[in-house]
Amino acid sequence: MTTTAIPTADATIDLPAPDLVARAASLREVLRQHAADGDQGQVAAAAVERMEAEGLxxxxxxxxxDGFEATTRTLADVLVELARGDGSAAWSAMLINIGNWFTTTWPVQAQDEVWADNASAKMCVILNPMTTAERAEGGFRMSGKWAFASGSYVATHAMLGFLAPQPDGSLRHALAIVHPGDWGIERSWYPMGLKGSGSDTVVVNDVFIPEHRVQYFEDMVDGELLTELKDLEPATRAPFLPKGTIIFGAIQVGLGKAALDLALERMRTKGVTGTVYTESRNSPVHQLAAADAQTKIDLAELLMHRACRDIDESAAAGELLDEVIRARVRNDTGTxxxxxxxxxxxxxKAAxxxxxxxxxxxxRIYQDALTGGSHAHATPQxxxxxxxxxxxxxxxGVTVHV
Known part of the structure; x- marks a missing residue:
């Protein structure tokens, strides 16, 4: 296996490839055409192959x-465009990309084990600690089941939350990187919406996890990351939970835009039964609905972009985002x-x-949005x-990590 030579040059912030959002937008019709295929539990292979071919x-x-090391703003805008095509495809891409980003905060040794020999390796992730591991020499032994592992059907690796026994007898919330062959999938995802996200159950049976593949959740929340490249790769310094939260808002914005496109097209020609209006476009009721819906979706996108700016500026400055701003990102996602x-x-109703x-x-869009909006990180209240x-x-203090 090849290994990474740790760079010593000063870090710079470079924009990612300028056409990434355009690449996502170009897939809209392909994703729409294959959306119904996801009702069987996974996004169609043809759609996944197109997203992969475009580097998304x-x-x-x-x-x-050989990745793009994209900013949060670019990631969010790409997810918006993918969601305009298919919510399940966008949701799968969201969880794979955020799992990959979490991995960049691990020690370089652990990163090399994932990507050095396979630049297309993909990480699905479940943060919740669903099991208590056992201490073993040089690491932990772990068994358990982790539900709602979105994108697991395309993932090569899994990042799984667990409770790690400490020398003083306490337990700490930790995350482990589990390698190919050490985990499997149990079919369990039969939802109302996002049917193709493959959010099934990951199963692990008595697997050894070496210490260098483990990070502690609260340390990550506090910006105490194990990567040796934190000072050299600004993208790794983004606040852990805000970056992992605002992406759920991006899916909602994309679904809203998709619905708006379809509804406006329909309203321009359909009649209004029981009224004098032969076309909805001439009905004041429908005009008000169109304007109100467009404004709400615009406001949602503005909140998303503000959050992305806060996150990316924090990463560039190398300073942990203020707790109030981190909480605002959580609140804005729910909003x-x-x-x-x-x-x-x-x-x-208007359509x-x-x-x-x-x-x-x-x-389909309506059901996808309802299902996605129920995620714990997106719950408004x-x-x-x-x-x-x-x-x-x-x-x-706070009652939930931000």
Whole structure:
């Protein structure tokens, strides 16, 4: 296996390849055509192959492994465009790219083991500690099951949360990188929406995890990362949870834009039953709905871009993002879910009963948005609570990591 030579030159911030967002946009029709194939539990192989061919599953891999080392803004904008084509494809790409980015914060030895001989290796990730490992010489032994492993069907590696016994008898939340052959998939994902995201259950049976493949969750939240390249690769310095949270908002924005395109097209020609309007485009009720929905989706995208700017500026400066701003990103992600959800509700009603038919693309988008908006990192009320606590200086600190 080849290994990385740790660079010594001063770090610089370079923009990623300028056409990445355009590459994602160019796949919109292909992803739409294959969207229904995902109802069997996985995004169609043809769609995955196109995303891979365009490099859209290597966005966050370091350039030293032939990745793009993309900024959060670029990642989010790519996800928006993919979601305009198919929510499940975008969701899978989101989790693979964020799993890859998490991996960049590990020691170089662990990164080399993932990418040095396979620049296309992909990491699925489940942060929740679903098992308690056993201490072993030089690491841990681990068994367990991890549900909701989105994108696991295309992943080569898995990053899994577990409770790590400490010398004083306590347990700490840790994350382990599990290699090919040491984990399997149990079919368990039968949802209302995002049916093709392959969010099945990862199974591990008595696998040894060496110490260098383990990081502690709270250390990562606090910016205490194990990579030796933190000072040389600014992308690794992005705040851990905010970067891993705002991406859920990007999926919502993309789904909102997809619904808006379809609903406006439909409203320009369909009539309004029981009224004098033979075309919805001339109906004031539909004009107001279109304007309101467009504005809410625009506001959602503006919040997403503000969060991305905060995250990327923090990474460039090498300073941990202020806790209040980190909480704002969590809150803004939930607000994006609310704004897009409200816009979708208006668009579905304005576009007419046909939008609710199972054969309608709007129906698929609506279900994908509802399912994606239920993710723990996107739940609006949790974001409001933690942000409000910090704004008011409530006793006891935060109730959820940000």
């Amino acid at each position: 599953l290597r966005l966050t891999i370091p350039r030293r492994y 994006i879910v609310t704004l897009v959800g409200d816009a979708l509700d208006q668009l579905m 007419g009963s046909g939008s609710y038919l199972a054969s309608s693309p709007l129906h 949790v974001g409001k609570e933690v942000y409000g606590r910090l704004l008011l200086g409530a006793d006891g």
